[in-house]
Amino acid sequence: MTKTIAKTGLAAGNGAKAVAGLVVDYAPSIESDKIVTIPPRHQLYIGGQWLKPVEGRYFDSINPATLQVLSKVAEATAPDVDAAVRAAKRAYDRTWSKLSGRERGRYLFRIARLIQERARELAVLETLDNGKPIRETRDVDIPLVAAHFFYYAGWADKLGYAVPGAKFAPLGVAGQIIPWNFPLLMAAWKIAPALACGNTVVLKPAEQTPLAALKLVEIFEAAGLPEGVVNIVTGAGATGAALTAHPLVRKIAFTGSTDVGKIIARSVAGSGKKLTLELGGKSAHLIFADAALDQAVEGVVSGIFFNQGHVCCAGSRLLVEESVAARVLDKLKARMRKLRVGNPLDKNTDIGAINSSAELDKIRRLIETGKREGGRYFEPENITLPNTGNFLRPCLFSDVAQADTLCRVEVFGPVLAVSTFRTPAEAIAKANDTPYGLAAGIWSEKGSKVHAVAAQLKAGVVWANTYHKFDPASPFGGYGESGYGREGGRHGLLPYLEVQP
Numbered sequence: 001m002t003k004t005i006a007k008t009g010l011a012a013g014n015g016a017k018a019v020a021g022l023v024v025d026y027a028p029s030i031e032s033d034k035i036v037t038i039p040p041r042h043q044l045y046i047g048g049q050w051l052k053p054v055e056g057r058y059f060d061s062i063n064p065a066t067l068q069v070l071s072k073v074a075e076a077t078a079p080d081v082d083a084a085v086r087a088a089k090r091a092y093d094r095t096w097s098k099l100s101g102r103e104r105g106r107y108l109f110r111i112a113r114l115i116q117e118r119a120r121e122l123a124v125l126e127t128l129d130n131g132k133p134i135r136e137t138r139d140v141d142i143p144l145v146a147a148h149f150f151y152y153a154g155w156a157d158k159l160g161y162a163v164p165g166a167k168f169a170p171l172g173v174a175g176q177i178i179p180w181n182f183p184l185l186m187a188a189w190k191i192a193p194a195l196a197c198g199n200t201v202v203l204k205p206a207e208q209t210p211l212a213a214l215k216l217v218e219i220f221e222a223a224g225l226p227e228g229v230v231n232i233v234t235g236a237g238a239t240g241a242a243l244t245a246h247p248l249v250r251k252i253a254f255t256g257s258t259d260v261g262k263i264i265a266r267s268v269a270g271s272g273k274k275l276t277l278e279l280g281g282k283s284a285h286l287i288f289a290d291a292a293l294d295q296a297v298e299g300v301v302s303g304i305f306f307n308q309g310h311v312c313c314a315g316s317r318l319l320v321e322e323s324v325a326a327r328v329l330d331k332l333k334a335r336m337r338k339l340r341v342g343n344p345l346d347k348n349t350d351i352g353a354i355n356s357s358a359e360l361d362k363i364r365r366l367i368e369t370g371k372r373e374g375g376r377y378f379e380p381e382n383i384t385l386p387n388t389g390n391f392l393r394p395c396l397f398s399d400v401a402q403a404d405t406l407c408r409v410e411v412f413g414p415v416l417a418v419s420t421f422r423t424p425a426e427a428i429a430k431a432n433d434t435p436y437g438l439a440a441g442i443w444s445e446k447g448s449k450v451h452a453v454a455a456q457l458k459a460g461v462v463w464a465n466t467y468h469k470f471d472p473a474s475p476f477g478g479y480g481e482s483g484y485g486r487e488g489g490r491h492g493l494l495p496y497l498e499v500q501p
């Protein structure tokens, strides 16, 4: 049933003005932020204690939807990082490496259950600190965080089945550095397999979004996790660099930009540290003429515009078969006009706040480059943006060429580049014509075509007739400049184990 309500005047700053009867006018439905208490100041979590940073410096964590400071957060320098790594090493030597897999699994199960119990609180905190819509944190991020701990809890006493016939041992201290786009999910992806395998952890959250990881400490303590098993040091790049350089760290797991991934690969080279890198992407959707077009359009929209395009595997390129290109573009534009941009705590919001002013500037610069290079630009002008906060309309460029910046450079924002193809071979060649290789989406009603195309795509994940579906049992990772190593599934255990055949 299509509903056309020709009322104008949405609640200020939440989405689209109803133009020409296009948009259903929902009343605001704001999730309360009362459920979460945010301390005004956070220290470093080292060896089971909250410690002041040696140099006494703090930085602000900001709500990007209001630009208000949520909390002051300690900046760890090399001596703090050293204390955290030593605490992790002590915990490894004295307690964690002495426990059976079954005992480790019990802690992880407890953590998973506590995350479920406190899911709403964590979702609100994540939305406040990151700017992504509550619908995403409530329905996607936090359930996946719990699922990840449950999944790896199950592996803790079955590691022998992950490496059949081989001898294996944990590594020791793992240093883990994560980005701001999925703060809690990335913390879960890193911490859960590390602990399941018997390692201890020093985690460095992103400086833009440290609060939810710091809140996890309450859960670790409620689960009775022994002190020093997880340590959290906050700060920016220099803090991360101190962690990667530390001689007692045996493994580095990094998710973030390709530039920093390369710096880390260089700094770790020759040190004997294990390394996994999950970096950027320029992932493509391939829509074939035989696809269910409405479903495909919905997949494309959710794959690049929900979460503001702040997703490493965002489907930022759309390749569409020429015979249906005009229809697909019309449908896309119609759907984009109905997107609701605004208050991330509103349950109706599709697109929340861009995570930081720096990211907003970067995205705007790339949009200007796209306009200069001559792609055909579209943004839904009916969408009104809130007066304050880091907000941006979703947009697309059609008729872009393979050599254009928007086809090559990761924008990390709600910007879609659309081009066409005539044959499957051309679609595959264009999809693979990128230094990255993280994900792809195929849209076709023909199973044989889906399989044939998927086998030729150089991407770590290929979704068919869906997009952005995650499961902890499924490995995730990339080719080329998207990094190396896999997280999730049985594969995700191997980087945390020393295996002797």
Ligand code: NAI
Binding pocket: 177, 178, 179, 180, 181, 204, 205, 206, 207, 235, 236, 237, 238, 239, 240, 241, 244, 255, 256, 257, 258, 260, 261, 263, 264, 278, 279, 280, 281, 311, 312, 359, 362, 410, 411, 412
């Ligand atoms: P970034 O790569 O600088 O930050 C990611 C993490 O690495 C943060 O925790 C940061 O503090 C840490 N870090 C920075 N420099 C480091 C160093 N030298 N050694 C160790 N750790 C270091 O990414 P940033 O600046 O937040 O975003 C820049 C661009 O990177 C974005 O516009 C986007 O294109 C891309 N990006 C990609 C992500 C992904 O998931 N693939 C996630 C975040 C950003």
Ligand code: MG
Binding pocket: 061, 062, 063, 064, 128, 129, 130, 207, 208, 209, 210
């Ligand atoms: Mg923040």
